[in-house]
Amino acid sequence: MPRLTRGSSLALLGASGHGRVVADTAHAAGWSGIAFFDDRFPALRANGPWEVRGGSEALFETLGAYDGVLVAIGDNAARLRHHLRLREAGALIATIVHPRAWVSPHSRLGPGSVVMAGAMINIGAEIGEAVIVNTSASVDHDCVLGDGVHVSPGAHLAGGVTVGEGAWIGIGASVRHGIRIGAGTLVGAGAAVVRDLPPGVTAIGCPARPLNRT
Ligand SMILES: CC(C)(COP(=O)(O)OP(=O)(O)OC[C@H]1O[C@@H](n2cnc3c(N)ncnc32)[C@H](O)[C@@H]1OP(=O)(O)O)[C@@H](O)C(=O)NCCC(=O)NCCS
Incomplete structure (x- = not known):
């Protein structure tokens, strides 16, 4: 399984407050082109300075467009469930460490x-x-x-x-x-x-x- 610490584009699933901290951490770690996906789209179109591009199904349809994908949901069970689904779909799962x-x-x-x-x-x-x-x-x-x-x-x-x-x-x-x-x-x-x-x-x-x- 690929382990990325930085890259050019990162998709985050879950546009919550926790998601914003993850995005900020990723930005500090060198990721750019950070975008969110969240099932509240289209009602929710932004999370802080970052765009919400679609719901979770849209993420699955565009997985190949991202150098890294990470589930940024605070709830442990939901985060793990989505993570395993993304992994099975062949997503390049990111690992993010603040500098x-x-x-x-x-x-x-x-x-x-x-x-x-x-x-x-x-x-x-x-x-x-x-x-x-x-x-x-x-x-x-x-x-x-x-x-x-x-x-x-x-x-x-x-x-x-x-x-x-x-x-x-x-x-x-x-x-x-x-x-x-x-x-x-x-x-x-x-x-x-x-x-x-x-x-x-x-x-x-x-x-x-x-x-x-x-
Ligand atoms: C333990 C916890 C889950 C309980 O939440 P809850 O089920 O909603 O419980 P309540 O707030 O109704 O509190 C129930 C009782 O426990 C007490 N209590 C709640 N959390 C407590 C804690 N952390 N330490 C000591 N007592 C606590 C309350 O004072 C209350 O006592 P009382 O019945 O005598 O009034 C929650 O308070 C907690 O600590 N969550 C962790 C939050 C956290 O770390 N967030 C980080 C986000 S990044």
Whole structure:
């Protein structure tokens, strides 16, 4: 599978606020000719300074016109679903790293992933596909992040943390070394995770505990 870090034209699926940050990051990383696709087209024709050219089907019809394609949808499940569809359709999936982020050359970053400004990914980390490592987040040595994970702005994962597919680490959360977070789990804003979390829960607080919804 091709892994691009820059090129001349980039198509982004999902013209949201997150999409704007992805576009800005891509621009800083050297991409030009950035265009959005979003199913709200034609009602939605622009996202910040970037044009919305059509809906998702229009993107599939014009895939060959782009040097890179990336899904810029914040919702983890939707992002991963569209990413896999694009991959199967043979799209050149981009990987975007802000020039002011640090990604160790001794780490792995999967296609369709984006690393925002100020983020750090240290040696031995393995980052899956369609992952977001957001502004000023840190992913320390030997962490393993499944596909479709989102590490929100300012969240910190200590060494050897495992995060299951589609999990979401909320803004400013901290995760102690060696912790395992299950697939699809949501760690609330500002939480401190000091014990493993099972799949599919929402955990908040310090120490983080599953939110009781009864
Ligand atoms: C955890 C979270 C998902 C809960 O959202 P929710 O289901 O809408 O829950 P509510 O806002 O109704 O809150 C339910 C209770 O949990 C508390 N709570 C919610 N989020 C909390 C958090 N992060 N830490 C501590 N308590 C929290 C609320 O105060 C409320 O308590 P109460 O019932 O005593 O009033 C959400 O607050 C959160 O933290 N989301 C992460 C957002 C984020 O990181 N965004 C980054 C975007 S890049």
